[in-house]
Amino acid sequence: MAKTETRADYSFDEFNAVLAGRFDGLSKQLKKIARFILDNPVDTALDTAAEIASRLEVQPSSLIRFAQALDFEGFSEIQRIFRSNLVQQLPGYSANYSDRIEKLKEGASENPGGAHPILNVFLEANRDALASLQSEVSAPRLDEAIATIRAAKNIYILGQRRSYPVASYLYYMMRNLDMRAFLLDGVGGNLIEQARLIGEGDVLVVATFPNYADEVISVAQQAREAGAKVIAMTDKLVSPVVKISDCYFLTDKVTVSGFRTITGTMCLAQALAIGLGLDSEQIARG
Structure with missing residues (x-):
């Protein structure tokens, strides 16, 4: 089957999976393009390749190289996938x-x-x-996260910068549920030192979004190597925390003039916390 027949008909989720698998092997410039199109799906769908290249300060040929690195013939094939995804959005979804x-x-x-x-x-x-x-959040995935947290000896919660309110809320709720929860706040620059307590049988719940703080990713990697489970809340499959997590959720992909919403992540945190406070029979009864 020809290359265009195998890639051009991909769904948006299938495209994301392909990109996630190839992302680490892309050059610095192609990674820049990847991050842009995932952070700006509407613009990717509706702007011309020349306009996108101008915003990225790259040559239009770089967009073609990006597409070919993912086995597409050209960038227009990728844009068709984004346009198809845009059509499936809620009625009234504006152009940009x-x-x-x-x-x-x-x-x-x-x-x-x-x-x-x-x-x-x-x-x-x-x-x-x-x-x-x-x-995007399935019931089995949410149940898996709740079960993982319940089974943990200790629960460590991490979110820096714009993700900190989510981490703080989760910590507050879990402590009110009398769970062994610990907020890794990094006060005094001691984040790495705090994370050394994480070990086998523990779980780390981490929220991280662009520009993905290096120290947060380092703690998640450290926790994984120590034998702990990692539950991640992030924005896309190419997020560096996805590949080191046992369970992940993709939330809050939308930005407005550089400002990222955290509404979805906070709602997910509420669902996790309340789910931990209810048993399965209570959830079923609603």
Whole structure:
């Protein structure tokens, strides 16, 4: 079967799986392209290759090399996959956030008493994040994570920078459930030292998003090597924490002008925490 027949008809999830498998072998420039298209799926679907190359400050030929590194004939085949995925999104999904902002500004000028356009943009982005979470997190995967945490001797929780509120919330909830939970906050620059306590029979719950703090990935690797289970909350299959985790969830892929939502991740943290506080019969009864 020809190459175009094996790749061009891939679903978005199949494309992500291919990219995750090839990512480590890509050059620095091709990794830059990979991160961009996954962080900007709408722009990838709708912008021209020349526009994308200009934003990335690379030659258009680099996009072709990227596609060929994944066994596609050209970058347009990848864009067709992203367009197909975009069509399947919720009704009313706008072309891009720049257009949304402009339309909302126009609406605000016509209706001064309405909601602020910035608030509207983030409300829509967070709704998208929750809808994505609902479609991507399966019941078996969530049950697996809950069972893994319940079976652990100690639970270590890690999230730095924008992920810290998620980690702090999980720690708060688990301590209220009288679980042996420990927040790796890295106070005083002692994150690596705190992580040395992690051992066999423990579990590390970690949340990390671009630019994936090196120290967080190092702790996850250290925990895995020490025999602990790793449960990860991150944004995409090419996240460095995915390949060292026993169970992972992909959440909050949406960014608005560089600001990443954490609504999906926080909702997932709530589900994990409440699931830990309920037995299977209680969950079944709703």
